Amino acid sequence: MADVNYPPEEFYKDFKIRNKNFEHIILWMLANNEVCRWSDFSQEPLSITESTLSKYLNMLKSKTFVDNYAHGQYKITSEGRKRFHEISSMQGEKKKLNYPPNIITRRRNYEDWILYMVYNNSSCKWSHFLEAPLAINQSSLSKKMNLLLNKEFVIKENKEYKITNAGKLEYSKMLQNYDLDRQSILDEESKRIDEITRKTINFFEEYNVEEENIKFRYLSTIIKLDYDRVKSMLTNQTDFEKIVLYLSINHPDQYPDYISINDFSNRYGINQSKLEYYIDEIVENSIYPIKFFTLKPSSEVIYYFQENGKVESMLRTITENHITKSTYLNRLYSTTIDSFTIEKDVLEDICGYIFDNALRESLKLFLPTYINYLAYKVEAKVELKETYDKLDAIIWQNMIDIFQTSSTEDLQYQFMGQSEKNYQLDKVLLELLKPYYEEKLMTRNKTCQQLIDKREYNKALESLEVTLKSYKNDRNLKIVKAIILCYLNRYQDALFLLNDEIESPLNKDQVLTLSHFLTVFSSLTIGDFNRALNLAKKFIEFHPEHALSHATKGLALAYNVIYKFDDETAKREYGLDDLDKAIAFETFNTNKALFFMLKSRVSLELNKYKESVELIDKAISIMPNKVDLYLSKSAILMYFNEYPQLLVLLDEMLERFPKIEKDLKMKKASVYKLLGDLEAGFKIVDELLERNPEDKELRSFKAYWYQYMNKKEEALKLLEELIKLEQDNGEFYDSYGEILMNYEEYEKAVKQFQKAIELSSNGWFIYQTYIKLGICFKELGNNKLAIDYLKKGKEYTNKCFCNYELKKKWLIIADIFLTDMENS
Secondary structure (H helix, E strand, O other), X not given: OXXXXXOOHHHHOOOOOOOOOHHXXXXXXXXXXXXXXXXXXXXXXOOOXXXXXXXXXXXXXXXXXXXXXXXXXXXXXXXXXXXXXXXXXXXXXXXXXXXXXXXXXXXXXXXXXXXXXXXXXXXXXXXXXXXXXXXOOHHHHHHHHHHHHHOOOEEEEOOEEEEOHHHHHHHHHHHOOOOOOHHHHHHHHHHHHHHHHHHHHHHHHHOOOOOHHHHHHHHHHHOXXXXXXXXXXXXXXXXXXXXXXXXXXXXXXXXXXXXXXXXXXXXXXXXXXXXXXXXXXXXXXXXXXXXXXXXXXXXXXXXXXXXXXXXXXXXXXXXXXXXXXXXXXXXXHOOOOOHHHHHHHHHHHHEOOOEOHXXXXXXXXXXXXXXXXXXXXXXXXXXXXXXXXXXXXHHHOOHHHXXXXXXXXXXXXXXXXXXXXXXXXXXXXXXXXXXXHHHHHHHHOOOHHHHHHOOOHHHHHHHHHHHXXXXXXXXXXXXXXXXXXXXXXXXXXXXXXXXXXXXXXXXXXXXXXHHHHHHHHHHHHOOOHHHHHHHHHHHHHHOOOOHHHHHHHHHHHHHXXXXXXXXXXXXXXXXXXXXXXXXXXXXXXXXXXXXHHHHHHHHHHOOOHHHHHHHHHHHHHHOOOOHHHXXXXXXXXXXXXXXXXXXXXXXXXXXHOHHHHHHHHHHHHHHHHHOOOHHHHHHHHHHHHHHOXXXXXXXXXXXXXXXXXXXXXXXXXXXXXXXXXXXXXHHHHHHHHHHHHHOOOHHHHHHHHHHHHHHOOOOXXXXXXXXXHHHHHHHOOOHHHHHHHHHHHHHHHHHEOOOHHHHHHHHHHHHHHXXXXXXX
């Protein structure tokens, strides 16, 4: 059972007072606890006798101050709360403080504690926060109080702290973060509304506002807008209220009624330029965190309506339904989404229902922008916390296998490239060149290819450099060196090495063919699509009968479809015809399989599920033991949420490729998580760890699973143990910070993220670390550092070699928080 908050001892043990105020004691208990039982009053420390308790509880119930909602259990009502504040205010110096209930204090979010105190007490002294029952330490109190003072949620007057109007608004938002029953939240909110309503009634009477809808819109808006934010410039609060009235009158619901700025300023006695300025500041420059939309039937008439208001909520529901419907049909029939059709269907549903038919033309102009805004907002906000999750990136980018097979040196450029913007291409496509160079390579160096196959790229490069000393002019060896540089993501170095070959006169020399493919491949990774496509076209004209000539052009066009380097070209040329020609000319079956794999990837990008699966199955039928093809198929099934089929495929892969059991089983665990079966996923991780108890990476995976299951202490303990074992492993610090961040312990998370950056400045995850660090600073109120780290995170995200969808998500996350700070 939750701890019970009791009033200070002198409140109920002052024997100098002949008659205790039992009404006040009972109401204090109910106001400072979610619920009280009979025994909370009758037992120590209060020890109220049964007859007295029965008498006062019955009296309070009869006055509707207390609700006996269950046998022996009592709650305070909104009327009871008013009565409690009334009695407290009459106690003079003996007035006692209202402390936050256990549901709030069980989280060590001191900002919320302070807000509760200054909201529920007329003022608070510094000592009130230091003393029991709060007992906030001096350092934390100083930080949090300064934060609230800087945000202007609290003011300091005569060494006492009081809440501001902005603070009251923040307090209302804060209550939503706690599992309070709806009535408790409404009761708290009603106190603030009562205060505003008293002023509003006088305003309506003075300015003869009679229309009920206008009154409601005005009240719902004025509650959300804090006058203190503009008080320093707009000194007359009545003018502020008139500005809100203008927005409330000129609403689409009032059509065709409308009042111009000139008429309004004359009728209500407000300077026209002042009215124009503040309407622009509120609507266009968003000086408040409330978005207003505008409809413009003509150049002289503008209607305003709020985000999340009745009209916008109905409009959003209808629009989202049509977007969802279009998306489902797009997936089902492999068609493209037609924004014009969405706009047309939405227009038919809203005209005559939400909006007057006469507003149809202005809505036609409004809808495209609104749909784009809505689509961006939906994409950006979907499960942000899940996007922070680093584990899914490890699992689905096949990084487990990379970490197991690569040395530290091989990973140097694995995730952070040499250019400012980098694009990931599937390096299994470099194997297309293997049939053309391998035989000659074996005559010069018998170990180099073996090292490449084992992904020991730096060792392969060292071995090849020794061979090149003896065969300096061997062009075939230079091609192999360029391939190894590509495996190491050293594409700028590869382009420099290939430059002489590319600039030599065109001929049908095999080395020149391989050079063109590698140059196009490397150019695409740094976003130089125009050079890549021009080279491919130039060479295909000269060597039209070679499979690699067509494959080179197909490669350039295929990745343009994926990355949209040239959007217009991506709409009309997919590279599929060129890949078909490459398949027709190709004599090596291994290469044909890779061409089918690339075609499948293009079909995936075009949202053609059936075609994408058929093409990858064709590739697998040609090379049934090529693991990369199965991984490509798993990515397709994952993209289209075909989880049952994906589980079947992963079981098949476990039988065929037992050496990568860990990677495949973690994929299975991830799928179970997506299906909502956390226990099944945890069981897989736990069984893997039982068989591999020294595997530190698996232990970090288990920590994430504890987090998914909301087992905070177990998750943090595992990571603390890992950090003790490997104090120089930046990734463990990053994971530790991520879990702390998930539980909103931002100050502690910051220290872990900073340590991760110190230890792993080139780590695969570091772009995420910078963005997470920026988010933490934003939540802590340090916008300057937040902006610095978010921008640094965007810079690193652009530089990284990672999944494009993941990269886009992190860029969107960074932009959300940057935009939020710019608009605040």
